[in-house]
Amino acid sequence: xxxxxxxxxxxxxxxxxxxxxxxxxxxxxxxxxxxxxxxxxxxxxxxxxxxxxxxxxxxxxxxxxxxxxxxxxxxxxxxxxxxxxxxxxxxxxxxxxxxxxxxxxxxxxxxxxxxxxxxxxxxxxxxxxxxxxxxxxxxxxxxxxxxxxxxxxxxxxxxxxxxxxxxxxxxxxxxxxxxxxxxxxxxxxxxxxxxxxxxxxxxxxxxxxxxxxxxxxxxxxxxxxxxxxxxxxxxxxxxxxxxxxxxxxxxxxxxxxxxxxxxxxxxxxxxxxxxxxxxxxxxxxxxxxxxxxxxxxxxxxxxxxxxxxxxxxxxxxxxxxxxxxxxxxxxxxxxxxxxxxxxxxxxxxxxxxxxxxxxxxxxxxxxxxxxxxxxxxxxxxxxxxxxxxxxxxxxxxxxxxxxxxxxxxxxxxxxxxxxxxxx
Numbered sequence: 001x002x003x004x005x006x007x008x009x010x011x012x013x014x015x016x017x018x019x020x021x022x023x024x025x026x027x028x029x030x031x032x033x034x035x036x037x038x039x040x041x042x043x044x045x046x047x048x049x050x051x052x053x054x055x056x057x058x059x060x061x062x063x064x065x066x067x068x069x070x071x072x073x074x075x076x077x078x079x080x081x082x083x084x085x086x087x088x089x090x091x092x093x094x095x096x097x098x099x100x101x102x103x104x105x106x107x108x109x110x111x112x113x114x115x116x117x118x119x120x121x122x123x124x125x126x127x128x129x130x131x132x133x134x135x136x137x138x139x140x141x142x143x144x145x146x147x148x149x150x151x152x153x154x155x156x157x158x159x160x161x162x163x164x165x166x167x168x169x170x171x172x173x174x175x176x177x178x179x180x181x182x183x184x185x186x187x188x189x190x191x192x193x194x195x196x197x198x199x200x201x202x203x204x205x206x207x208x209x210x211x212x213x214x215x216x217x218x219x220x221x222x223x224x225x226x227x228x229x230x231x232x233x234x235x236x237x238x239x240x241x242x243x244x245x246x247x248x249x250x251x252x253x254x255x256x257x258x259x260x261x262x263x264x265x266x267x268x269x270x271x272x273x274x275x276x277x278x279x280x281x282x283x284x285x286x287x288x289x290x291x292x293x294x295x296x297x298x299x300x301x302x303x304x305x306x307x308x309x310x311x312x313x314x315x316x317x318x319x320x321x322x323x324x325x326x327x328x329x330x331x332x333x334x335x336x337x338x339x340x341x342x343x344x345x346x347x348x349x350x351x352x353x354x355x356x357x358x359x360x361x362x363x364x365x366x367x368x369x370x371x372x373x374x375x376x377x378x379x380x381x382x383x384x385x386x387x388x389x390x391x392x393x394x395x396x397x398x399x400x401x402x403x404x405x406x407x408x409x410x411x412x413x414x415x416x417x418x419x420x421x422x423x
Contacts, residue, residue: 015194015195015196019194020136021145021148021149023190023191023194023195024129024132024133024149025149025150026187026190027088027092027125027128027129027187027191028125028126028129028149029155029156030092030095030122030125030180030183030184030187031068031122031125031126032156032160033156033160033163033180033183034064034095034099034118034119034122034180035061035064035065035160035243036156036160036161036164036243036264037160037161037163037164037167037176037179037180038060038061038164038176039061039160039161039164039243039246039247039260039261039264040161040164040165040168040247040260040261041164041168041173041176042057042058042060042061042247043057043247044168044172044173045057045060045108045111045173046108048172048173049105049106049107049108049111050108051108054248055248055372055373055375058244058245058369058372058373059112059369060111060112060115061243061244062240062244062365062368062369062372063112063115063116063119064115064116064118064119065119065240065361065364065365065368065369066116066119066361066362066365066366066369067115067116067117067118067119067120067123068119068120068122068123068126068361068365069123069357069358069359069360069361069362069363069364069365069366070120070123070358070361070362071119071120071121071122071123071124072123072126072127072354072355072357072358072360072361072362073216073354073355073358074123074124074354075087075091075123075124075127075128075354076127076128076131076351076352076353076354076355076357077205077207077212077215077216077351077354078124078207079124079127079128079131079199080131080199080203080204080205080215080351081204081205081207083197083199083204084128084131084132084135084195084197084198084199085191085195085196085197087124087128088124088125088128088129088191088195089188089191089192090124091121091122091123091124091125091128092125092184092187092188092191093188094118094121094122095118095121095122095125095180095181095184096181096184096185096188097181098114098117098118098121098122099118099177099178099180099181099184100177100178100181101114102114102115102118102177103174103175103177103178103181104174123357123361126357126361127353127354127357128353129149130146130338130342130353130357131199131353132198133145133146133149134342134345134353135198135199135200136198141283142339142342142343143278143282143283143287143335143336143339143340144278144279144282144283145279146335146336146338146339147275147276147278147279147282147331147335147336148275148279150271150272150275150331150334150335155268155272156268158264158265158268158269158272159265161260161261161264161265162261162265163179164176164261165261167179205351212351215351215352216351216352216354216355218345218352219345219351219352219355219356220355220359222344223399223400224340224344224400224401225340225341225342225343225344225345225352225356225400226341226400227396227397227398227399227400227401228337228338228340228341228396228397228400229337229341229356229359229360230359230363230393230396231295231337231392231393231394231396231397231400232333232334232337232338232341232360232393233359233360233361233362233363233364233367234363234364234367234388234389234390234392234393234396235295235298235330235333235334235389235390235393236330236334236360236364236368237363237364237365237367237368237371237385237389238302238326238330238368238371238382238385238386238389238390239327239330239364239368240364240365240367240368240369240371240372241367241368241370241371241372241381241382241385242267242323242327242382243368244368244369244371244372244373245371245372245375245381245382246260246263246264247260248375249375249379249382250263250316252377253377253378253379254315254316254319256316259316263316263320266320266324267320267323267324267327268327269324270324270325270327270328270331271327271328271330271331272331273328273331274327274328274329274330274331274332275331275335277332278290278331278332278335278336282336285408286408287336287339287340288336288340288401288405288406288407288408289406289408290332290336291332291333291336291337291340292397292405292406293332293406294329294332294333294336295329295333295390295393295394295397296394297329298326298329298330298333298386298390299387299390299391299394301322301325301326301329302326302383302386302387302389302390303387304322305319305322305323305326305379305382305383305386305387306380306383306384306386306387308322308379308383309378309379309380309382309383309384310380314378314379319379326386333393338356341356342356367385367389371385
């Protein structure tokens, strides 16, 4: 028996397809809101809490991202034992409480601690939706579902900085956290009323440390999977580096601080459009073919980004279209890499999703913090990180695929297709 198309009761959830997509997307979007709504307020937070080092303000974002990666180790095994729904509801409750706590702080260090706790406690909002989707779908259909969810989810980074800026126009930065708590409450009510359990009873895993370690160890060492996990983390690191430094990059280097929400929205729109088109082509061409092509194009685009960054007088209007193209290509990489990486783990999707999310987020957030802290008044550190991350990702994918690109995994009985072999 497989996990595809089974709910906890052995039947498809009462939630319809469109509502299911919207629910999974908005649950994951709370994580993006907790990051991206902060961007316009970083300067005000630093001034209000007495932070003089301009790079230190980035830690409001970086601490959350890193803690989310570490916290991702926990909810998957809990979701494999107790079910997806109760773990999702617990994470939403913690999201609300800790967002409200952040609104009340008077010390920057305390804010960073609370942000780290917030990210750690709410990591399940990234892990659990992936496991729920894996419960219902597999293969290229899962990649399509992840792309559709990501398409809806990525509308949030387009709007989040604008939401943060709007709140700042009428109230202080503390009200951004209050808004997060309110949105978390709305999401919690929706999940409570409408989400059915999707974990099949036969797939429930006992909470035994040895079993958990075995399941996580398998997820972390399966060659066909781990190269994609590590590869996606290196591509994602470039995105996190951009998120960490975009306020300074646009406001200080390019001297267009008032355009920061617009610039961030453009790159977010590019990512959303990529997921829109990926959802429509991935079942036809296969997750590997689409993502491998996108990765090669990503490396070429990053090379152009490096060349521009080292030209004297690079302008925002040279940087932004190329950055938007890089981010667009990430949309054809991320969901497909995640789908390929989760495919071998039908019966332990929660544990696999946890360890993969941990590795992806921990590596990407740490590298993203380094990229952000390396900001030197130019776009060069970011551009170099995109190129190096893309090239290393390609090497890891080749290792996972035993030197072959563009291979398609076909259902039993289908005709064998040609591959490109690098041996």
